[in-house]
Amino acid sequence: MGREPEDETGEERSVKASGSRSVAAGGDIGMVITGDNATVNSITGGTYNEPVIQARNIGNTSTGPQYTGDHFDFRGADFHDKVVAKETNYTETNYYGNVPAPADWRPVADVEPRQLGVSETLPIPGQPGIPPYVPRDCDEELEAKLAHGGLVLILGERYAGKSYTAWQGVRSLDGHVFYAPHHGEDLRDLLVALQGRTGKYVVWLDELTDHFGEGGLEPRLLGKLTGLGAVVLGTMNPDEYYRRRTRTGPGDRVVATARTVRLPREWTDAELRRLSQLDDPRAYPAYMWSGKEGAASYFAVGHLLFDEWQREGTRAEHPRGQMLVRAAVDLARCGVTGAVPVELLRQVQEQYGTEEQESFEDALAWATTSLFGVSGLLVRGEEADTWRAYGALVAEALRSDDLEPVLDGVWWLLLDAAASGAPIDRTAVLDAARAALHPRFEEGDAELMFAFADRVGGGESEGLLRRAADAGHVQATEAWAARLVDAGDEVTALRYLELAAEAGSVSAAREAGRLHRERAERWLRVAAESGDGEAAHQLGDLLGGGADPQESLRWYVKAVDAGYEAAATSLGRELINRNGRKDGEFWLRRGVALGDAQAALSLAVVLEDQRGRNAEAEELYRRAMAAGHPLASSYLGELLLRTGPVDEGEALLRRAAAQGSDEAAYWLWMRMVKSGDKPEANKWLVTAARLGHYYAKRHLGQLPGPDSDPPATVNE
Incomplete structure (x- = not known):
């Protein structure tokens, strides 16, 4: 090999390398041509400046492809114009790639899940980033199809666990070595790497459609790879698979040849049982809360969804949406693990407040928008317009120490809704409430105990009511007293009623009075029937105006x-009331003789109605007034207004009215009417009505009378 002489134009010709293994290397060279029956053509080193640099293998006439040598090696050279590499008996262009030698491929036993793209979950101290593998129901089917060789596809939605399942399948191929090309990597380089070698190989093509196109997988390349001992394992979305397998493009024809294994996102009961038995602190929460979204999705993106819900940006952008998700999470924390009607979800959310910045409808739309290609923060239920929180949010909330306790109002809302027929497991809510509220019960929170007792039955309710009553809760005291009365324990009930009455409860005071009256009547009757005169007298007073008009007299x-x-x-008074005037007067005089001020007043009233007896009546009124009878001054004043001295009578009435006598105020009204002082008269009429005088209230229209229209209802 050397520099060529000048050509006909006088220009110096470039180096020409020929021979069975031609090489052109070094120097600053123009056009170079290598070839001439070469099996390996190499241009290495140097700089090549001319417009055309050609390297050709023009004479390979051997039968069958010569994969071990039919390629062009341009390593280490700098080119400033185009390079043409041409091979006459193999129609595809040859490339020198970066695929490592199969001897450097990792044995399947040493392959880590991360190498197949398995994502780490939320880190937990002392635990690996990726939880241990949980056997899936399709594992045996996958292993059988991998053992058969060729192209095997795992079909599943995003985050269904395809990569981890593939890792498990790869490890079943004893004696194989593993290689995972990057997306977009030229797969033809695999042929070069495997030519002339024997072995068992696994090529991992995650998301198979990303490995189609120029330099990607096509039928001939797949055939050559499997012919060289490679098992090709890939993944694909089921919808994409079914769309492609009926088409005719190169990638589509590859898909049609694949043997498939389906991996659903939702785990079966058997898979969940295996998950629950896993020795990992993340396993049981995943078993409890992964739901139909699947445990793989739970591990992969659950913590990301939780972070999306809790981050400050969400609070600023979707304040009501964040509260809505909080409401759904709290529903699950309250034992409502299924989806609930949207109206109930709204009611729970409103326990946390409303937000003018964002409507409920906008909040719901945001919370249900799919994130990370998996799910929204809220998941649609099987029934129309029902929603629940994504399970991982609940698990993270239960694990977190930062989330506030469920609001008391949420517990009461759910328990009341369950009692009204809402589709809620009331027992589950009660159990969750007991667990959550128990510490506050132990601290003596009387209001909480009363509210919970009002919504739970049996001995538990009684125990909580009693504790709340003993802690001074007025309503609890009333309720506990009522239960004691129902149980026949009036003595204890009265003690609680009096405590409540002393604390300001009107109803407790009324009930205490009723009980005291009933008990008084019962015991007075016992004593009276045994011959006790004083008891008989008190019983007669007690029964006055009762259902039997004769009983008090008896x-x-x-x-x-x-x-x-x-x-x-x-x-005497009872006989007078029954028109027994003569007998009545007799017994009243007996009472006067005993010094009874009431007898004196009552006898004076009787005598005042009789002609010529006013003087005796006046004397009796004065005796009653001297004895301290509260009505004596009023009656005496009215008598003096008619018989004189009038000034003393008016003074007595004014004093009595000032002390609260409705009769005195009424008589003053009549006095002022007769004197023509209408303003003064009106003042005393209003005063009498305010003090409860029947006829004053009638006169002012505040009470119905014989001439009034009948009430519209009995209650009125």
């Missing part, structure tokens, strides 16, 4: 028969 008679003289006044 007990007064029993009291007198028993020698209890103090009953004389009550017996």
